[in-house]
Amino acid sequence: MTGVSMSGVRVDLGARSVVSDVDLTVAAGEVLGLVGPNGSGKTTLLRTLYRSVRPVAGAVDVAGLPVSSTSRHRLARTLAATTQESENRVALTVREVVEQGRVPHLGLLDPMRAEDRRIVADALAATGMQQWQDRDVRTLSGGESQRVAIARALAQCPEVLVLDEPTNHLDLRHQFGVLELLRTLAAEGMAVLLTLHDLRHAAEHCDRLVVLDAGRVVAVGSPVEVLDERLLAEVFGVRGRLRVPDAASQEVVGEEPHDASARPVLDLHGTV
């Protein structure tokens, strides 16, 4: 089952080509990290998934639905996304924001059913926000806001979850909390696509990485395959090495790729 499939995608903003000739797939059950320097086209590529930007060439499919000919409303029942836009400037409660995730599933005049409430409660619980459900969202910290956004996305019950820099603004504990939550969701069969700036997180928590540079895919594969010294230097301008903790754990990789002891570790030593 394929969560996301892109082929030959090109996006122009004005006269400038921001993304060119991108092929990318995310399988159900997989966490795919999209990495690349600032301005490499990561966010733009994600925006093609929920029709915020229309590619000038190529095809984008979400769970088998061609994005270009599927309504946003229908897409939102299959794919959920968190963005980097600032929000939470009005007097809504945490639960009211998470309830927005049910909108794609409800007709205009349908009331929230018991089922919808249960899904909202589960989403709040999964993100650890249930004890804050009646809080005014304007009083939340950046990290809490991020978790509310993820809870709303979960309330959409998507097959594909897309997250743009979900660890931004989070303290270390919550960065790990979010990344571990994404691993759990993938283990349950969700296709997860996220952008990350922190390559160490990318190395540790993603099954595969796609590296974008100047709008083009320059590498695809497991973190071990992708993050070699040459690519780190050429694309990211940093010196570093990826190591796999020890030989014994390498053997387990095939079976339990997310065993913490088997996670590759990226050591960074500064700029080139």
Added chain:
Amino acid sequence: MATVPRNSNGVARIVLVQAALLAALVVAGVLAVSMGSVRIPPSQVWRIVAEPVVPWLEADWSGVWEVIVWESRLPRVVTAMVVGAALALSGGVAQLVTANPMADPYLLGVSSGAGLAVTLLTVLGFGAGALGPVTLPAAAFLGGLGALLAVLVFAGRSGSVLTLILGGLAVGQVAGALTSLVIHTSATGEQTRQVVFWMAGGLGGSRWGLLAVPGAVLVLALVVALAAGRWMNVLHAGDDGAAALGLNARRFRALALVGISLLAGTSVAVAGGIAFVGLLIPHAASFLVGSEARRMLSVSALLGAVFLVLADLAARLVVAPSELPVGVLTAIVGGPVFLLMLRRRRRLL
């Protein structure tokens, strides 16, 4: 606005607030019909209003009272309710869809644009006569929509609070100046008097016949706004966030702005420019029940209706036996409140 702690009894709270406002609306309505140069006891007001539908009521009151109630005060009070609700609703929708706490049909130039259109129509001689109750609101709608589009073009798509307010100010000034130009160059004395009185925002000219279009527009807008409330909530997620929740934010916003022009324009056509109701009432509503669109808008509409009935009553009484246009009163009260809000929200500019 201050944070209101709300808990799981939120549903009980909204019902309570709405019930209280409905009661307040009835009380304010009866009071406003009862008071004036000829005082009619509230108990009689009830009976006079109920008489056509309650067959066993004996008409033991003076015929003058009946005329005052049915021909003068009741249409005026109902007009105040409709206009107050329409302005507050359009202001609330404007604030929600532009994600801008300072949006309001008056500040966005809608009222001035509508005013220019109505003035033109009056001077050209199409405002009066049998078609007036339809042509005036239609012209006001188009004038308001034109002004709003001008402001949005000026303010750009991002529409920061500052550019929006300045844009509205500029467009409002131009529309106001053009209105003066039209009056000075073309209007007869009688037309000038009509337009000046109307522009100040008065309900003195209220008649049942003028109420049909704004009333129908209000009912329609309330139904649509409540149905689309969920989508308005989704807009808070930003344009991309809304897209990921299934909404085309730009198209939705454009449609909502047409709706705002329709609501505010038809109100302006009957009542002239009444400032600050559309700006301040939604803030009061969100203070009471939070910003969830359906709660906030339903409470805004009720609160706007109550407020304008009382404001118009005050406008009739403060300088009795003469009367102030209610727009003068809302501006005198609303202006300082708006300035206080600006002070508190300086960081948003």
